[in-house]
Structures are given as C-alpha cells and as structure tokens.
Amino acid sequence: MNTPKQPKKKMKVWCKVLLIIVTVLLLLIIAAAITINAIISHYYNMMSYTPIEDDTEIILPPDDPDYTEEKDDNGYVWVDPNNPDVTTSPPPELTPEEQGKLEDDIKDNVDDDYVMDFEDDVTNILLIGSDSRNLTSRGRSDTMIILTINKTTKQLVLTSLMRDIYLHIPTVDRYNRINAAYSWGGVSMLLDTIEENFKLHIDKYVRINFTGFTNVINGIGGIDVELSQKEIDYLKIQDTAKPGVVHLDGALALKYARCRYVSKSGQGSDFARTLRQREVLTIVFNKVKNMNFSTLDALLKEFLPQVATNLTQSEITGILFNAPSYAKYEVKSYRMPVNGAWNYARINGMSVLSVNFEKCIAALEKYINGEGDTSKSSEAAALAKDNYLKLTSAIWQPSDILKKNKKIIPV
Numbered sequence: 240m241n242t243p244k245q246p247k248k249k250m251k252v253w254c255k256v257l258l259i260i261v262t263v264l265l266l267l268i269i270a271a272a273i274t275i276n277a278i279i280s281h282y283y284n285m286m287s288y289t290p291i292e293d294d295t296e297i298i299l300p301p302d303d304p305d306y307t308e309e310k311d312d313n314g315y316v317w318v319d320p321n322n323p324d325v326t327t328s329p330p331p332e333l334t335p336e337e338q339g340k341l342e343d344d345i346k347d348n349v350d351d352d353y354v355m356d357f358e359d360d361v362t363n364i365l366l367i368g369s370d371s372r373n374l375t376s377r378g379r380s381d382t383m384i385i386l387t388i389n390k391t392t393k394q395l396v397l398t399s400l401m402r403d404i405y406l407h408i409p410t411v412d413r414y415n416r417i418n419a420a421y422s423w424g425g426v427s428m429l430l431d432t433i434e435e436n437f438k439l440h441i442d443k444y445v446r447i448n449f450t451g452f453t454n455v456i457n458g459i460g461g462i463d464v465e466l467s468q469k470e471i472d473y474l475k476i477q478d479t480a481k482p483g484v485v486h487l488d489g490a491l492a493l494k495y496a497r498c499r500y501v502s503k504s505g506q507g508s509d510f511a512r513t514l515r516q517r518e519v520l521t522i523v524f525n526k527v528k529n530m531n532f533s534t535l536d537a538l539l540k541e542f543l544p545q546v547a548t549n550l551t552q553s554e555i556t557g558i559l560f561n562a563p564s565y566a567k568y569e570v571k572s573y574r575m576p577v578n579g580a581w582n583y584a585r586i587n588g589m590s591v592l593s594v595n596f597e598k599c600i601a602a603l604e605k606y607i608n609g610e611g612d613t614s615k616s617s618e619a620a621a622l623a624k625d626n627y628l629k630l631t632s633a634i635w636q637p638s639d640i641l642k643k644n645k646k647i648i649p650v
Contacts, residue, residue: 279559283552285543291442294425297411298377330583338586341405341593342414345436348596349407354438355604360390363439363607364550365430367421367446368516378448380421380429381497382516385441385607388558388565392609395565397520399513399574405584405591406436416591426549437575438600439607443550451545452496453489455523458538459530461488462522469501492519509592510574517572528566571609577602 333341357363368382380402387396402418409431410424420432426444434440447455456462466485471477474491487495496519499512527535550558558565580598584591 276556279552279556282539282543283555285540287547288549288551289426289446289547290549291427291430291444294377295427297424297428299411299423330585332585332588341584342407345405345407345414345596349435351438353600354434354440355600355607357607358391361607362388363441363443364388365426365433365441365444367426367429367444368452369421369446369448377422377425380418382513383417383421383429384516384520385439385603387607388568389607389609393564393568394571394609395524395568396571396573396606396609397517398572398603398606399517400433400437401509401513401574401576401592403509403590403592404436404576404594405586406432406594406596408432409435416589436596437603439603443554444548445550446547447542448545449493451542453493454541454545455538456487456489456492456519458541459523459526461486462492462519462526463487464492464495464518464522466495467501470495470498473498473501495519513574514572517574521570521572524570528562571606573602573606575599575603 364386366382366384366386367380368384369378370381383400383402385396385398385400387394387398389396400417402416404417405414406417407414408420408423408428410428413419417429417432417436421429426446430441430444463484463486466474466480466482468477468482471480471482471485474480474487474494476485476491496516497512498515499509502511527538530538576592576594576599580595580602581592584593
C-alpha cells in the first residue's frame with residue numbers, strides 16, 4: 240500500500256530572514272578576520288623574526304690578559320646613592336682574594352636551583368636596546384628592561400637591569416658584567432645569564448637598535464621631558480632651553496636616555512641612566528596609545544624594520560587585541576639591583592656592581608607579582624648609605640653585603 244506523500248512544510252518568513260542575517264554576519268566576521276590578519280601580517284613582516292636559537296654565535300674578546308672592555312671610565316660620575324650632589328672617587332681595585340670571594344658568593348647563588356613561577360596571566364618579555372646601528376650587527380646591550388604584563392594586577396612593569404652588574408655568564412663559564420653576555424653570545428646567552436643569576440625564566444624578547452629608537456621619537460613628534468640645568472648643559476642645548484619641561488627630538492632623546500654623567504632624582508651614574516630610559520619609555524607609551532591610525536601607521540613603517548623579535552604572529556595578534564585594555568594599565572618602573580643590595584667595585588680595571596642576588600631576586604619577584612616597591616624600605620635606605628660609607632672610606636668588604644644563605648627571603 241502506497242503511503243500518501245506529505246506536503247512540504249514551508250519555512251516561515253522570519254526563519255528565512257534570521258538565516259540570511261546569520262549568514263551575512265558570519266561572512267562579515269570572516270571577512271573582518273581575514274582583513275585584520277592581513278593587516279597584522281603586513282606589519283609583522285616588517286620586523287625581523289629571529290628565534291633565540293638563531294642568535295647563538297659566541298664571539299669572545301681577544302685572548303689577551305691585558306684586555307678588558309671599557310677599562311677607562313672616562314668621566315664617569317661616582318655619587319652618594321642618598322645624595323647626588325656628593326661625588327667621590329672610584330672604588331679601589333679588588334684584590335685577587337676579594338674577587339675570588341665575590342665570585343664564590345655569585346657561584347653559591349648560581350648553584351641554587353630555585354626559579355620563579357608565575358600564573359598564566361603574567362607575561363615577561365625582555366626589551367633589549369642595542370648600540371648597533373642596524374640589525375645585521377649585534378653590538379652591545381646598552382639597555383635591558385624586563386617588560387611584565389600582569390593581567391591580574393592590571394599593571395605594566397618595567398624593570399631595568401643595570402649593565403654593570405657583575406655575575407656569572409653560562410656557556411663560556413666566565414665572570415663579567417651582564418652586558419658582556421649579549422655581546423659574546425647574543426640573545427640566547429643573555430637570557431640564560433638572567434635565568435641563572437636572577438632565577439627568572441624569559442623566553443621572549445624584542446630588540447631595537449639606536450636607529451629605531453630615534454625613528455620612534457621623531458615619529459611621535461618628539462617628547463617633552465623635565466630637565467635640570469646640568470642635563471641641559473650635558474645635551475648642549477643651553478642656548479635654546481632653560482630648566483623645566485623641554486621638547487626633545489629623536490637624537491636628543493637618545494642622548495638623554497644614555498646619559499650617566501648627570502644625576503637624576505637622587506640617583507647617579509648608570510642608576511640615573513636606567514631611570515631616564517624607563518622615563519622615556521613611559522612617555523612614549525602614553526603618546527602612542529592616544530594616536531590615530533594614520534599617524535600610528537606612519538610610525539610603525541619607520542620603527543618596525545629596526546626591530547628583531549621571537550614573538551610569533553599569533554602572539555603579536557594577541558597583544559594587539561588586548562592593547563585597549565593594556566593602555567589602561569598602571570605603569571610601574573623599577574631597577575635591578577635594588578637599594579641596599581649593591582656596591583661599587585673595580586675588577587681588572589672595569590667598573591662593576593657587586594650585587595646581593597638573594598635580596599634582588601626577592602624584590603624582582605615582588606615587582607612582577609605587583610606587590611609594590613620594596614626598594615624604599617628604611618632597611619634598604621640604611622644599607623645604601625652603609626655602602627657609600629664603605630666606599631668613601633676605601634674599606635672594601637664585598638662579603639659584608641653578599642649572603643651565602645640560599646633561602647629566598649622577602650624584603
């Protein structure tokens with residue numbers, strides 16, 4: 240027996256309309272995704288994608304017992320950490336016994352297998368400022384800043400690593416200043432050195448050279464910085480500027496950011512320089528986040544060709560999508576070593592900083608977790624003053640401030 244055919248049900252009009260709307264929306268979303276991806280690819284391809292393993296060539300200085308990098312300080316200003324108006328003489332050369340004791344203390348820290356551990360909402364990227372004029376030559380790491388994006392505390396944290404920190408450099412098994420690591424073994428050796436000495440694993444970096452820096456400053460129309468008379472004299476703009484807020488172009492901003500011969504906010508020498516570098520980055524960030532697309536497009540075309548990174552396109556995309564949120568984050572600025580955890584020293588003619596890594600590691604971990612500035616404690620200030628008194632009296636006991644206890648303690 241044949242079953243009678245059922246009449247086809249007609250789709251209601253509102254269902255058809257809804258289906259059309261959903262289809263159009265999906266097509267728009269796909270088109271937008273393709274367009275956005277094309278735009279990001281366009282800018283991403285302007286940069287030099289350089290995996291860490293591609294920058295591992297070891298280039299050591301001449302095998303000459305009399306050779307040391309930057310042996311002559313040539314105008315370096317030695318100041319009281321608590322009073323930048325008080326200058327003093329360079330520290331005495333460490334004896335072989337004192338140098339050996341210092342390196343033994345550094346080795347004790349290196350042998351500690353502790354490594355910081357953070358939640359997924361914390362991202363650390365090493366920003367490297369190279370004194371090279373192009374991406375084909377390595378140069379030296381004139382600037383090393385850890386950029387922390389902390390989504391939990393809604394903070395962007397900039398922590399400078401002072402280039403004169405004396406530490407152990409793995410792979411080549413030598414003791415030297417931290418900026419020698421990049422010069423000798425590139426990004427790979429620098430990241431390994433940071434992890435070994437500061438117990439912080441970083442696997443992402445962004446490198447920019449001097450040309451890129453000046454292009455960025457010029458691209459945003461220069462920056463306004465508050466200068467003292469001494470800073471104006473250093474920049475040689477005394478005929479056109481006076482103390483107060485002064486407008487700087489790219490070349491002057493670079494010279495300002497590299498200055499270590501004039502004190503700044505109670506800090507001298509390389510401490511002042513790293514403070515200026517973080518200051519300039521903060522000013523740039525605040526200007527860029529308010530730019531319109533056409534201005535930003537012109538800036539990126541000048542800036543990105545001078546950048547090398549191992550961030551993938553998908554990682555860059557993620558950062559860009561979150562940029563509106565990051566623009567509202569609080570920007571915090573710190574430096575390593577913290578007050579009370581360093582001392583001047585001279586080794587083989589080099590000006591270096593001997594560091595209490597135990598105290599610095601504890602402070603760095605707090606900074607990254609957004610737990611505030613521990614370097615302003617009364618204990619730290621007292622230790623900084625004690626460091627200065629030891630220096631001026633030429634009594635050099637690095638072991639006084641370097642502890643053998645491997646336990647990480649809060650500060």
